[in-house]
Structures are given as structure tokens and as C-alpha cells.
Amino acid sequence: MPGTTRRARHYAALADALSDSYTVHVVERRGRGRSPAQSPDYGLDQEVTDALDVLTETGSRQIFGHSYGGLVALHVALRTDLDRVIAYEPAVSIDGSLPTAWLPRYEQLLAEGRDARAMVYYLHALGFMPSGPVVTAAVWAMQRFTAEGRAIREVLPTVVRELIVAREMESDGGRYATITSPVLLLGGGRSPAYIKEGMPLILATIPNAKLIVTPEFDHNAPDLGDPAAVAELIRA
Structure with missing residues (x-):
């Protein structure tokens, strides 16, 4: 699940690096390419439903999401049990951690x-x-x-x-406490402080979660920085 301003093709290198271990389906989210435009009543539920449809159609049991796509992935996990959820710096705002005043x-x-x-x-x-x-x-x-x-x-x-939408999902993190799927949270040491500070808060709310922070990664490691290295963490 791509992040904000990202398209499916931005994750081609990540998908290719994972292709020897997994069959990878990269979703072109709403407002991109031939996918439906964001409707006037656009909300997170539309993205979650789209992701669930892809999971059902492909028989996939794992989901990876980057940034806003990571927020979608976590909410997918609130709707269905999966073998694993991987979220790279999901756009989750806990107690005002995500800046939106701009x-x-x-x-x-x-x-x-x-x-x-x-x-x-x-x-x-x-x-x-x-x-x-x-x-x-x-x-x-x-x-x-x-x-x-x-x-x-x-x-x-x-x-x-x-x-x-990310601002509307603002909470103390308690909403994610009901996720039962194993969750792998990934982050980078070169990402902005609010992201690095927010990741442990997300970790603390999800029962079966693990956090790996790689010092040399930044927020765009999955699509621009080092997709092969991110793939290794996912594969492990």
C-alpha cells in the first residue's frame, strides 16, 4: 500500500526484491492511475475496503504499507486476521504526534x-x-x-x-490494541523526530508487535532509499 504522493510503480524495486520469496501485488491507491478518484465522501474505509478486496481476490495473507499506506494496513488488520502486517512509519497520529497545522x-x-x-x-x-x-x-x-x-x-x-483522514484517526492509540495479527513496524534513524518518537507509542498499543529502526534509513527507504534492504527486513 503506497504512501502519500506515491504510486504503485514507486515500489517496483521493493516488489522485485521480494519476488523470490513472495508473490507481490502493489495496489494503485485511489486518485492514482486507473483507480477511482477520491470521492467527495472519501475516507479511510474506502482504502481499507479496496485493500480487503485485493487480499480476497489474490488470497494474500500479508500486507505491507508505507506511511499513509501503513495507516491503511493497520486498519485492515482491525477488520481481518492476517498472517502478518508490515508497516513502515505508518501515518498514525497518537496524542497529536502527526503535524497537520500546515x-x-x-x-x-x-x-x-x-x-x-x-x-x-x-x-x-x-x-x-x-x-x-x-x-x-x-x-x-x-x-x-x-x-x-x-x-x-x-x-x-x-x-x-x-x-x-490521518488527523481524524487521531487517538491515544487504544484503537490499535485489538489488532491480533503479528505486526512488524519498521522505521529509520534519519526520519523526522516526530516519527521516531511516535513509533514506540504505536508499538506500545499493539499486543503482538515488533519494532525495527535502521539508523541509516529515512522515511523513503522502501521506495527511494534502499528497497532491497527493506525487503531483507520483511523477508527475515
């Missing part, structure tokens, strides 16, 4: 057609990218002159609804 300004920038500034603002607010005019100019050029940049630009509006 959302109104982000929406405003998108509404004004300032896509590059919006993307930099969003990634900077979450601790994933430095800010400044040089960075914004580089992102603007990427969005307009590269296929990857244009693809990311297309999904920027989905960020709003997904972060609103």
Missing part, C-alpha cells in the same frame, strides 16, 4: 496554482525537505520538465484528504 496554507497554495511552492511547503512542514526559493525553483522545473515531476504534481491534491 494543511490550510497548503490548500491555499494549491488553489492559487502554486504547485511547486505547495509541494515544498508540505514536505518542509513534515520535515522531509528544506525550504527556500532555490528548492522551490528546482521542484517547479521537475514538475514541468520530467515525467516523474508531472506524475507527483497530479497527485498533490490527494494529500489534503489523506492528511485530513
Whole structure:
């Protein structure tokens, strides 16, 4: 299950690295490619239902989710028992751990057609990218002159609804205490502090969970940083 602004193809290397041990199905989540657009009443239940449909259709008994996809994976585990759930830095907000105060300004920038500034603002607010005019100019050029940049630009509006959902799922973590499937939580030592501080809180709420933090990983290890190394942790 891909993260926010991520597409199925971003996990091709991870899927390939796992293919000698597993049959891997990568979901193109809502608002991407030929999948349905995010409807006006979009909510987490739609993503969970989509994931459950894929699990049923394929007979799969494990699910991997990255970031927002990790939040989806955990909520799938609230609906059905699985052999294993693997979540890489899931977008779970416990007692306000996930920053969302930046959302109104982000929406405003998108509404004004300032896509590059919006993307930099969003990634900077979450601790994933430095800010400044040089960075914004580089992102603007990427969005307009590269296929990857244009693809990311297309999904920027989905960020709003997904972060609103993550905020709506805000809790003290107690909701995850009923997960009975084994859960492997993965994280990186180079990720923002709020993620590193939140992971042990998630761990503490899930009865049968294990946490592995790899010092050299950042938030995008599964798709950009080191998919092969992430695959090794999943395979182990």
C-alpha cells in the first residue's frame, strides 16, 4: 500500500526484491492511475475496503504499507486476521504526534496554482525537505520538465484528504490494541523526530508487535532509499 504522493510503480524495486520469496501485488491507491478518484465522501474505509478486496481476490495473507499506506494496513488488520502486517512509519497520529497545522496554507497554495511552492511547503512542514526559493525553483522545473515531476504534481491534491483522514484517526492509540495479527513496524534513524518518537507509542498499543529502526534509513527507504534492504527486513 503506497504512501502519500506515491504510486504503485514507486515500489517496483521493493516488489522485485521480494519476488523470490513472495508473490507481490502493489495496489494503485485511489486518485492514482486507473483507480477511482477520491470521492467527495472519501475516507479511510474506502482504502481499507479496496485493500480487503485485493487480499480476497489474490488470497494474500500479508500486507505491507508505507506511511499513509501503513495507516491503511493497520486498519485492515482491525477488520481481518492476517498472517502478518508490515508497516513502515505508518501515518498514525497518537496524542497529536502527526503535524497537520500546515494543511490550510497548503490548500491555499494549491488553489492559487502554486504547485511547486505547495509541494515544498508540505514536505518542509513534515520535515522531509528544506525550504527556500532555490528548492522551490528546482521542484517547479521537475514538475514541468520530467515525467516523474508531472506524475507527483497530479497527485498533490490527494494529500489534503489523506492528511485530513490521518488527523481524524487521531487517538491515544487504544484503537490499535485489538489488532491480533503479528505486526512488524519498521522505521529509520534519519526520519523526522516526530516519527521516531511516535513509533514506540504505536508499538506500545499493539499486543503482538515488533519494532525495527535502521539508523541509516529515512522515511523513503522502501521506495527511494534502499528497497532491497527493506525487503531483507520483511523477508527475515
